[in-house]
Amino acid sequence: AQSVTQPDIHITVSEGASLELRCNYSYGATPYLFWYVQSPGQGLQLLLKYFSGDTLVQGIKGFEAEFKRSQSSFNLRKPSVHWSDAAEYFCAVGGNTGNQFYFGTGTSLTVIP
């Protein structure tokens, strides 16, 4: 069955520190992978997506993610976190075998000064 797992419910980092949010997926076909961010009281906004090609994907706001097929992972990274990055982050997977689209349960990021 298709699914997305975000093992970390909540992460706290200091401003300026590096960040890595984990995402593992289970999908029977070629996955399309996404990271979305949700600021408090807002809808979700796409940070980046991976379809094929280079496994390191650059997104908005200085985020990047690396697709590792052997580990079924698509972890999100940022070298230096800003206070404005505090938000909820969702990993999602879609595919070309149908219209299924699955979100993870989200990781809440707190940034301390």
Next chain:
Amino acid sequence: DSGVTQTPKHLITATGQRVTLRCSPRSGDLSVYWYQQSLDQGLQFLIQYYNGEERAKGNILERFSAQQFPDLHSELNLSSLELGDSALYFCASSPYGSGADTQYFGPGTRLTVL
């Protein structure tokens, strides 16, 4: 601003009542998705429409129904409301409704059932 609009922004109603949530997709997008976000269930996919036709169905209760109109706006109808239906309801739209599409989310409608 994603270009997806949802009305109303907030809705407070009583148990047993019926409400309708409205969504207008981005210009040019043919597909609309509905999601429910609650503290205990997370972000749950409810249903997807493409150009007026139902395309995929997720964890949508029988008390809930949706449709997409010829002008591509969509409505989500929630009936016989229960306390547990209190949640944030998001609409998203995408150009082609495929798994590869980026979905653009509206700001949500917060439903409170008292």
